[in-house]
Amino acid sequence: MAETQNKIDYSKTKPIIHRKDLRWWNKAYIPQILRGMTVTIAQIFRPKFTRQYPEEKWDPPASFRGRPVLVEEKNGVERCVACGLCARVCPALAIEVQGSESEYWKERYPVKFEINMLRCIYCGFCEEVCPEEAIVMSQDFELTFTRQQDAIFGKDKLLIPAEKLKERLEFLRANR
Amino acid sequence: MELLVTVIKIAAVLGIMLGAVAYIVLAERRIAAAIQNRIGPNRVGWQGLLQPFADVLKLVMKEDIVPKKANKFIHDLAPVVSISVALTAFAVVPFGDHINLWGYDVRLQIANVNVGILYILALTSLGVYGVTLSGWSSNNKYSLLGGMRSSAQMISYEISMGLSLIGVIMVTGSLQLDQIVRAQEGWKWNILLQPVGFITFFVASFAETNRLPFDLPEAEPELVGGYHTEYSGLKFGLFYLTEYAGLLTSSAIITTLYLGGWQVPFIHNFGLSDFWIAIIQVLGFCVKVLGLVLFYIVIRWTIPRFRYDQLMNLGWKVMLPLAIVNLFATGVVMLLL
Numbered sequence: 001m002a003e004t005q006n007k008i009d010y011s012k013t014k015p016i017i018h019r020k021d022l023r024w025w026n027k028a029y030i031p032q033i034l035r036g037m038t039v040t041i042a043q044i045f046r047p048k049f050t051r052q053y054p055e056e057k058w059d060p061p062a063s064f065r066g067r068p069v070l071v072e073e074k075n076g077v078e079r080c081v082a083c084g085l086c087a088r089v090c091p092a093l094a095i096e097v098q099g100s101e102s103e104y105w106k107e108r109y110p111v112k113f114e115i116n117m118l119r120c121i122y123c124g125f126c127e128e129v130c131p132e133e134a135i136v137m138s139q140d141f142e143l144t145f146t147r148q149q150d151a152i153f154g155k156d157k158l159l160i161p162a163e164k165l166k167e168r169l170e171f172l173r174a175n176r
Numbered sequence: 177m178e179l180l181v182t183v184i185k186i187a188a189v190l191g192i193m194l195g196a197v198a199y200i201v202l203a204e205r206r207i208a209a210a211i212q213n214r215i216g217p218n219r220v221g222w223q224g225l226l227q228p229f230a231d232v233l234k235l236v237m238k239e240d241i242v243p244k245k246a247n248k249f250i251h252d253l254a255p256v257v258s259i260s261v262a263l264t265a266f267a268v269v270p271f272g273d274h275i276n277l278w279g280y281d282v283r284l285q286i287a288n289v290n291v292g293i294l295y296i297l298a299l300t301s302l303g304v305y306g307v308t309l310s311g312w313s314s315n316n317k318y319s320l321l322g323g324m325r326s327s328a329q330m331i332s333y334e335i336s337m338g339l340s341l342i343g344v345i346m347v348t349g350s351l352q353l354d355q356i357v358r359a360q361e362g363w364k365w366n367i368l369l370q371p372v373g374f375i376t377f378f379v380a381s382f383a384e385t386n387r388l389p390f391d392l393p394e395a396e397p398e399l400v401g402g403y404h405t406e407y408s409g410l411k412f413g414l415f416y417l418t419e420y421a422g423l424l425t426s427s428a429i430i431t432t433l434y435l436g437g438w439q440v441p442f443i444h445n446f447g448l449s450d451f452w453i454a455i456i457q458v459l460g461f462c463v464k465v466l467g468l469v470l471f472y473i474v475i476r477w478t479i480p481r482f483r484y485d486q487l488m489n490l491g492w493k494v495m496l497p498l499a500i501v502n503l504f505a506t507g508v509v510m511l512l513l
Contacts, residue, residue, distance in 0.1 A: 030375065033475070033478065033479060036478045036479060037474055037475070037478050039478070040211045040474055040477055040478045041211075041474060043210070043211050043212070043213060044207070044210040044211055046213055047213070048210075048213055048214060048215050049213050049214065050214050050215040052215070
């Protein structure tokens with residue numbers, strides 16, 4: 001009994017289709033095809049969207065997460081105190097930090113700071129977790145390597161002067 | 177001497193055709209890009225003019241893969257059938273009147289066959305064998321579906337194509353393409369005498385060349401690549417070449433049958449020498465063919481693909497009755513005049 005109640009008689013239901021009331025000249029294809037062609041030909045003269053990439057570079061906004069870099073202060077010392085939080089939080093295990101003591105008032109500095117750019121997923125967690133604002137995401141997105149060893153960036157490639165990263169640092173302050 | 181002239185004509189036409197095909201491919205890509213607000217290939221050479229050669233080089237270098245359980249002989253044969261049919265159909269198309277070169281009277285047509293229209297009909301229907309054989313021999317269900325669709329489509333449109341051609345034959349009174357062109361002197365083009373026949377023939381030739389909106393044998397979204405899914409390298413290149421050579425040939429045939437061939441109206445009023453008249457007529461033929469090719473390309477990027485049942489409905493319920501009515505009307509008018 002229950003089975004017969006649940007069954008729907010599809011022969012009695014009609015799908016609701018809203019059709020436009022077309023005249024014969026709408027259905028005659030050819031006038032409509034010619035109208036369509038005017039549309040496509042008009043498109044030819046509209047401005048193009050293509051960016052001619054290697055010649056025309058894109059300027060990313062401050063919110064863009066490019067490759068992570070270390071901030072270098074004006075006196076040439078990095079902000080990083082080698083706490084290792086970035087290495088701890090990195091989901092791709094791309095960061096390796098080895099800290100040591102220094103004579104400077106910050107007392108600690110990274111002896112070795114390496115980011116494997118083949119592992120980095122540009123999530124920005126390291127930047128978020130950093131207590132010193134020492135590691136930030138830059139606007140650099142052009143990364144190509146021909147060897148795997150080249151992809152491991154040491155301190156020489158990671159340290160960028162703070163004034164070059166001003167835009168990003170201000171963005172971080174404003175949106176923290 | 178006759179033979180030598182013919183061989184030279186064949187070489188010249190074939191060379192010009194292949195070059196033109198290469199640049200039609202580029203034109204299609206650039207126009208498609210422009211319609212989609214892109215730029216298109218513009219890196220190889222000035223404005224991408226060397227792109228076709230780069231493409232050919234890439235295709236030649238590619239590995240030729242044949243599926244394991246494919247019928248190897250027919251798999252190899254199919255693209256050859258396709259390309260030879262697409263290229264040989266051009267043989268009967270007159271691309272100009274006589275021209276006097278260094279004392280020799282050269283007829284600007286490779287073969288003046290007296291049943292030219294039948295030759296064209298026979299060859300265009302042979303073209304479907306390439307598609308069907310490739311679909312069948314690939315041992316792939318998508319290829320097979322593409323091949324099957326192609327043959328069904330070809331049968332449906334061949335009939336309206338042939339019937340609309342009969343209208344042209346009735347008006348001009350000849351099967352010979354040369355005579356058909358001569359009968360369309362001045363403004364007596366067949367497109368003005370046979371407008372309905374022109375439309376049916378034009379639509380049918382879209383189906384014959386497997387171009388959108390009738391490219392069901394390929395149908396990328398539903399059939400992967402249709403009949404040439406399992407083709408790679410140079411054999412795929414041959415199919416690609418076939419598509420565009422077919423486009424060029426069918427444009428040339430439409431020009432010959434309906435747009436007055438090499439006839440340029442009022443050319444004799446300017447008092448030019450015979451040599452320059454012949455040159456201008458050849459150029460006029462080229463301009464007409466080029467215009468049709470561009471029309472084909474714009475149509476491709478305007479209209480979406482027909483569904484299979486819509487295609488069949490259009491072929492049998494619209495195109496065939498239209499062609500028959502056109503034939504009947506032509507007969508009645510000719511009887512009364």
